[in-house]
Amino acid sequence: MADIKANLENLFQYIKEKQLLNGTVLVAKKGEILYEGAFGDADMSTNRPLTSRSVFNLASVSKPITATAILLLVQEGKLSLDDYLNKWIPDLPYGGITIRHLLNHTSGLPDYLDLFEVYWDKAKIADNDDLLRYLIKYKPERLFAPNERVEYSNTGYILLALIVERITDMDFADFLQENIFKPLKMTRTQAIGVRKENIEIDDYAYGYVYDVYAGEYVLADDFEESKMVTYLDGMLGDGGIQSTVGDLYLYERALSTGALINDVLLREAYTPPKTEIDTPYKYGLGWIIEDNEEKGQIIWHSGGWPGYVTILKRFMDHEIVIIVLRNKEQDFDFDQHILHAIEQAAFDLPYEIAKERPRLEHAQVLPEDILKRHVGNYALIDHPDLIINVFLENNRLFIKMPGSMKLELHAKTENNFFIRGLTIDVDFTTEGSKELVKIIDGTEVQIAETISN
Template identity: 40%
Template sequence: MAFLRLQSLLTRCMAASAFCLALLSCSEDKKSTLFETMFPDNEGRELVVVPASFTPDSARQLGHQLDSIFSRLHKKRGFNGTVLVTKYDQVIYKGAFGYGDFQCKDTLTTESVFQLASVSKQFTAMAIMMLKEEGELSYDDSVQQYVPDFPYRGITIRHLLTHRSGLPNYTYFSDELWPDRKVSLTNDDVLHLMAAHQPKYYFTPDKRFDYSNTGYALLASIVEKASGVPFDTYLQEEIFEPLEMTRTYTFRPELAVQNEGIVTGYTGGRRKRTPDYLDTVLGDKGLYSTVEDLYKWDQALYTQKLVKRETLAEAFIGYSPGIKNEEDYGFGWRLKQVESGDTVVYHGGLWHGYNTYLLRNPKDHSAIIVLSNVTNGSLNYLKELRKFLYPAQPVKKDEQKEKIAAN
C-alpha cells in the first residue's frame, strides 16, 4: 500500500514538475529555487517535487540499506528501540529491535509507547503558537501577565521558547528545596518554589542561549493560563485528537510501566528506571508516543491543520546562531546544516532510561524518528546515518576551477 501511495504522489507531482520545467524555459537563473518550491494541494498540504530517480524500487532498496544499518546498530552497539524513516512523505523503513521489558522478554513493535523526553518540547511550542495565532497571547508578553507573582522580571514568552531566559534549572534546585521526594512535583509546585526561594538567575534575560527545562515547564503553565484548561487537556483536545495520535498522551502518576504498551526505561547497564517525583512536571518532557504517531505529527506539519504556514515558519527561525557545532535554536526545534547542505530541524531527548530523536528535512520531506529505552549511547551513532541519508554533494569541475582561481 505504501508504494501505491508513492505512485499516487508521483502522479500528483508530475503536473508540478511540468510547471517547473515550463518556468525554467523562461528563466534558467531560477532553476535552484524552483525545484525547492512546495505545491499546496486542495487541503493546503505542501507537496514536494519528487525526482524521477525516486521510484518504488529505489525506495525499497533504501529500506533494505536502512535495515542493515539498524540491524548492525542493534548487534554491535546495543541499540534497543524502534525506528521509522521517511522520504518524500513516504515511509521507506520502520523496524523494532529488542525488548520493551528485558525480564519479561516483551518484544518491541512500532506501536510500543516511549517517554519522549525533550522531544516533548516541540509540542509545548506548538501549543504556544496555536494560542498566539488565536490571539490569546503574544510572544513578547511578559511571564507576569500569566503568572503575576513570578519573581523574575524581564522574561518574555519568546525568551522561554528560545532558551534565553537565564532561569535556574528546576531539576537541580528542586533536589534541595522539595521536602519529600515521595510526593510528586507539579508545574504549580515549581512556580511556588521559585516564588518562595527565588533561586539565582544564571544570567540576565536574553544575554545568551542556555538550554532550559524550567523555561518549557513555565510555558506549559502559560498554556494553562491562556487557554483556561489544563496543559494535558489542551494537548489532547487540540493536537493529539485532531491528528489521530491515538497512542500519545502526557504522563500521569497512575500510568504503571507496561500499562497501555509503555516500555520500561533502562540505563546502559540495563538497570530498570522507574518514574520519580520529577516526572509529573510537564512541558519540558512528560509526553509518551510511538514512532507511528510521530509520523502523523511530522506529516501534519506539512499542512495547516494546527497553525498557518506563516506561523509555523517562525518555529524554524534560529535565534541563537552558533550555539553548538554551528547549530541554532527556534521554537522547540534545533536547526542544523547537514553534509548535503540542507538545513534540517531536529530534537533529541534523554530522560530516565529513554533516549529519543526526531529529525525533519523540509527540502525532501524526509524524517528520522528513533525511540530507545536503553540509554547506552547507541543513538550517538546517528551521525553516520545522517551522512548516509544526506551525503555531501560532489563539487563540480567548474566550481573547483572557481575555488582554485579564487585562491
C-alpha cells in the same frame, strides 16, 4: 527510492543481528515511510519485545509539542509571543521575560532540577504547580538578563505549560489531547506522569539504565543516581509526553504540510534569536536549528531522561524524517554512531557501522576518606572565572560544571573516574603544588586547578 529502502533494510537487519539498538525507528522521505521497525525488549523482566506501536517517554522531544501548543494560541489571537511572562503569571519574581524568551531558551531562568534536588521531599511526586510555588518561595537567581544568550532551560517549558492552562482554563494534558493528539489521530500519545497517575499503558517501553556497580541493567527507578524519574514524574511541558514513532510521524507530517501551524509562525519557529552574545547553539521556538553543507537545513530535537534517548530529526530540503526512540542506556558516542549510519543510509550515502556495542564501564566502591581527597573548587585554566565544583553527598562524589546540573562521578581507580552514559573521564592529578582535575571528552581535554579544599 528503492535503493534507499534496500540500504535501510540492510542496515537494520545488521543492527538487529548484532543487537546494536534497543528501540524503535521510523524513516520517511517525501511523505512515504521507507522503514519502520523495532529492536529488543520493552520489558526486560518478561522479555516482552518492542513493537512499532510501543509507547516511550519522549523526554525533551516533548518540547516541540509544548511549543506547538503555544503557537496554536498565538495563531488564535489568544497570546502574543512578545507578551511578558508576568502578564500570565504575575506572582513570578522575574521581570522582563517574554513568551518568546521561554520558547527559545533566552530567558536566563535556571533549570529546576537542582532546585528540587535540594528542597523537595523525595517521597512525594512533584508537578508543575510545585515548581511555580518553589520559584516564588526560593527565588533562585537568574543566570543572565533576558536575550543575553541561549542557555537550555527546562524551567521555561514548564512555565509555558502553566501559561497554556491559564489562558485556556484546561489542564495542559487535556489541551494537547483536544487540540493536537486527537485531531492528528495520535491515538497512542498522551501527556502523563505514568508513576504519578499509577497507570499501565499497553505495550509500554520501560526505561533501563546500567547499574555500574552491579554490572547489569535495571529500571531507572531502582538506581540511586536516576531516582529523580519518580519524584519528578509529574512535570509536564519540558518532558512527560508518552508516544510512538508512528504518532510522532503524524505530528511531523501535520507541521510539514501546514495542517497545524501557518507558514508565518513556522518561519518564526525555525529562526534562531539574535542575542547579545552569539552562541553556536541555534534554537528557535521549540526546535534546534542546524544548517549542514551536505544535508541542508535540519530542524530537530533530541531528548534524554534516565533510560530513554529520543530524537525527531527533519531534513527540510530533502523532506527526510528520522525518528528513533530508545529505552536501554548505552554509550552516548555509540548512539551518535548509530544515528549517523541511519542518516547516511537515508541519504543513500556510504556509512560505517560497528561490529558490536561497546561494553559499559564497571565502577569501584571507594571509601569516603579517599573520595574526600578530591572535594574542592577548581578554576578552569583557560577560563579562570569558570569554577568546577566537586563535592560529596551521602558518600557519593559529584561534579558540577558551570551552567550544568550535577553529575555523579564513578570510580575506575582512586584518581580516575567516569560519568555514566557519557564518554567522559574525570582524572585527578597533582603537578608540583597544584591539584588538578582533567575533564576528558574524546580528544578534548579541559584542565582546572584547585582554588579551595
